[in-house]
Amino acid sequence: MPKSAELPYRPCVGIMLVNMDGKVFVGQRLDNKVEAWQMPQGGIDEGEDPRLAAIRELGEETGIGPDHVEIIATTREEHFYDLPADLVGKVWGGKFRGQRQIWYLARFTGTDGDINIQTSHPEFGAWKWAAPETLPDLIVPFKKKLYRDVLQEFHDLI
Template sequence: MNFSFIKKIYIFFQALIRSGSDTEDPGYRLGVGILLMNQDGKIFVGKRIKKKYSEWQMPQGGVDFDGGVPEPFAQAAWRELWEEVGVKNQCKMVACTQRAYHYDFPYFNLWKLRFKGQKQVWYGFLFSGSDEEINLKITRHPEFESWKWIEKKELMTSCAFFKRSLYAKVFEELWPTMMKALCSK
């Protein structure tokens, strides 16, 4: 029996149970995205574990629902930062999008059984720690197998095609605030 497949199914259904949709647009799973920038103005990106299409991406995740009530977006962003990157105290939240952005899943996956895509509020964080403090295996079920710091332009050419327009909108809104915060340090 393939226990890694069973483990993946179990993890998926645990996440599905904790997930919820936007009441205004129930076809989209509510979530958050994280633009994490280091002191050199480079962006944190990771590669998903064992995905054949694993392009570089910024951290993101769903908003947890407890009794039908969504977790506050900022709280979800801090939680996802910890779960996916393993950092918290080394970061400062400096920006947030004024609206949620969405993208559609371009191909079939298990999420598509319930949602057509994700709708996310994005947060900008400045990282002041050292690279050695980043820990992708902080949780029992890590999401990234590798990571690096890259320039914005490189991210736009190395991310999944279906996230490019989303990332462009996020950068348009958050980049000026992120650069101002970085320069004021």
């Protein structure tokens, strides 16, 4: 098995979905043993445009269609995080050391009734709107810096 440092980062997107009250969508992952909430995120398929991947992932995880989303901004650069040592080799078929993510800030133009986390492959067991400043406290420890960085970059646009 290769060492973590020798593995590549998985190409991904993340979506900071903000409602009209300035709150951010977070979901509680079904596969996490600790209580942790996260913003929608997911892999970019081979040859897929990252912006389209963000819209696709948002729909797959929240049931929100593209007609209820307005992309406001994207991060200037990719953001990276490394998996903890005990997870390397266990997730994503052991092929990646962590993720490199392009983040999108999007305005939610629908209503709470347009959200349905009971998708064909559910990832969240619950969801809520959270104050942006609380995001780093809600996420698993190894993603805290990433969330602080994304929040800082989008702060003035929320």
